[in-house]
Amino acid sequence: MQKLENRARICLLLAAVLFLGIVVFTWRLVTHGAEWATFYGNTQIYTNGMINRGTVYDRNGVMLMQCTTNGVVYPESSTLRMATVHAVGDPKGNMSTGAINMWKGGLIGYDFLNGTYDTTKDGKKITLNIDSSANVAAYNALGSHNGVVGVFNYKTGEIMCMVNKPSFDPLGSLPADPNSSIYFNSFLQGKMTPGSTFKLVTSAAAIDYDPEISSFSFTCDGVNYYRGEKIACTHAHGTSDFERALAVSCNGAFGAISREVGAENLKKETEDCGLTSSINIDGIKTTPGTFEFPTDNDVKLSWAGIGQAKDQVNPASMMVFVGSIANGGKAVQPSMIKSSNIIKKLSGGKSLGNYLSEDTASQLKSMMKNDVKVTYGESNFPGLDIYAKSGTAEVGTADNNGWFVGFIDDPDHPYAFVVWVEGGGTGYQVGGPIIRTVLNTLIQNN
Known part of the structure; x- marks a missing residue:
C-alpha cells in the first residue's frame, strides 16, 4: 500500500512538472514567438x-x-x-x-x-509615422552639415520626422562591419553636450525651488568672475531679470541661478524632466543622458547649469521634454509605428507622466515665446506660432555644435522639435531655417 502511495506521489509530481513546463513554454511562445520565427x-x-x-x-x-x-x-x-x-x-x-x-x-x-x-x-x-517629404526637407536643409532633426506630435506621440547625418544610400556600397558608425542613429542612440538648451531645465528648477527667482537680477559685463574663475558670455548683456537672462542666454546669470538653486535640486529637476531616463519607442530604447552636479565645486556646478561641463543629453529625450512644456507639463511617449486606434487619436498618446507642473510649464512657455521675440525674431518664422530655445555647445573643437529646440502652438499641428547641427555654430542661426522648412512641409502635408 505504501509503495502505491509513493508511486502516486511521484506521478503527481511528474504531472505537476509537466504542467509547469507547458505553462512556461506557452508563456515563452507568446512572448518570444515572433523572435523565434x-x-x-x-x-x-x-x-x-x-x-x-x-x-x-x-x-x-x-x-x-x-x-x-x-x-x-x-x-x-x-x-x-x-x-x-x-x-x-x-x-x-x-x-x-x-x-x-x-x-x-x-x-x-x-x-x-x-x-x-x-x-x-x-x-x-x-x-x-514619419512624413518622408519632411525627412527629405530636413536632409536637404542640413546641407553639408552632419546633424539630427526630430519632430513629433506632443499630443499623440507620433514621430513625424527623424533624420540623421551622416547617412548612406542602402543601395550603395555598405560597410561590411555591422558595428560601423554609419549605422548609428544619433537621434535615438546618441548623447551630446546640450549647451544653452539645458537652461530650460535650470529655469524649471529655479521656478520650482527658488522662491526669490521673480526678483532675480544680474549684471553681465561679458566676462563674469566667480571665486576667481571666469564664466564668459558672447558679449556684455547688461542687467537682466530672469526672463531676459534666458532670452539673451546669459551664462553669467545662469551660473548664478544654478548656484542659488543648488546641486540637489538641479539633479532632481533633470531626472523629473526625463533626461536621465531611457524612453521606449516601440521597442527601441533611447540612450539616457548623463549629468554631474557637484556639491563641492560651485564653479563646476555653474557650468553644469549652463549646459556645459559633463552634461550629455539624448536628442529624442530633449524633444520629449520640450513637448511636455507645450503640453502643460505632460510628457507623451513617442512612437514610430502608425496606429489606427481612434481612441489614441482622440485622447492622445501614452503618457510618460508629468515632467513639470502646469504652472511651471506655463511660465517656461511664456519665456520661450519671449526668446523668439527678443532674440530669434518672429519674422523669421512667418505663419508659425513658435516657442524656442537655442544652444551653442562648446565641445573643444574649432566650431561649436548648434542646437535649436522648441514647439509650435497649433491645435491642428502640435509639433515639438529638436535640431542639432555638428559644427553649426550659433544654434538659432543654423537651426532656425532648418526647422522652419521642416515644419512648413509637415503642415502642408498633414
Whole structure:
C-alpha cells in the first residue's frame, strides 16, 4: 500500500512538472514567438540572408522599402532613401533601430496561431509615422552639415520626422562591419553636450525651488568672475531679470541661478524632466543622458547649469521634454509605428507622466515665446506660432555644435522639435531655417 502511495506521489509530481513546463513554454511562445520565427535560419522568410516579404510605408502611403524574394526594393530617389534609411534600415539589418530589424515580425506577417504562414507570400505592411517629404526637407536643409532633426506630435506621440547625418544610400556600397558608425542613429542612440538648451531645465528648477527667482537680477559685463574663475558670455548683456537672462542666454546669470538653486535640486529637476531616463519607442530604447552636479565645486556646478561641463543629453529625450512644456507639463511617449486606434487619436498618446507642473510649464512657455521675440525674431518664422530655445555647445573643437529646440502652438499641428547641427555654430542661426522648412512641409502635408 505504501509503495502505491509513493508511486502516486511521484506521478503527481511528474504531472505537476509537466504542467509547469507547458505553462512556461506557452508563456515563452507568446512572448518570444515572433523572435523565434524570425530567426535567420528560417529559409521560408529569408533569401540570401535578407527578409523576403513585407513593405514599409510612410504616413502618407509612400513606399519606403519592399522586401521580395529577389531582394529589397527601395524608392527611386537616392535622397529619399538616404533621408529615411535610419527609420527603415539597411538590407542586411545592420542598423539596429531600422524597421527591417526592429519589426521584422510585423513585416513577415507573424501571428500566434499561424506563425509565418502567408498565402500571398508578400508579407504585411508597416506604416511609419514619419512624413518622408519632411525627412527629405530636413536632409536637404542640413546641407553639408552632419546633424539630427526630430519632430513629433506632443499630443499623440507620433514621430513625424527623424533624420540623421551622416547617412548612406542602402543601395550603395555598405560597410561590411555591422558595428560601423554609419549605422548609428544619433537621434535615438546618441548623447551630446546640450549647451544653452539645458537652461530650460535650470529655469524649471529655479521656478520650482527658488522662491526669490521673480526678483532675480544680474549684471553681465561679458566676462563674469566667480571665486576667481571666469564664466564668459558672447558679449556684455547688461542687467537682466530672469526672463531676459534666458532670452539673451546669459551664462553669467545662469551660473548664478544654478548656484542659488543648488546641486540637489538641479539633479532632481533633470531626472523629473526625463533626461536621465531611457524612453521606449516601440521597442527601441533611447540612450539616457548623463549629468554631474557637484556639491563641492560651485564653479563646476555653474557650468553644469549652463549646459556645459559633463552634461550629455539624448536628442529624442530633449524633444520629449520640450513637448511636455507645450503640453502643460505632460510628457507623451513617442512612437514610430502608425496606429489606427481612434481612441489614441482622440485622447492622445501614452503618457510618460508629468515632467513639470502646469504652472511651471506655463511660465517656461511664456519665456520661450519671449526668446523668439527678443532674440530669434518672429519674422523669421512667418505663419508659425513658435516657442524656442537655442544652444551653442562648446565641445573643444574649432566650431561649436548648434542646437535649436522648441514647439509650435497649433491645435491642428502640435509639433515639438529638436535640431542639432555638428559644427553649426550659433544654434538659432543654423537651426532656425532648418526647422522652419521642416515644419512648413509637415503642415502642408498633414
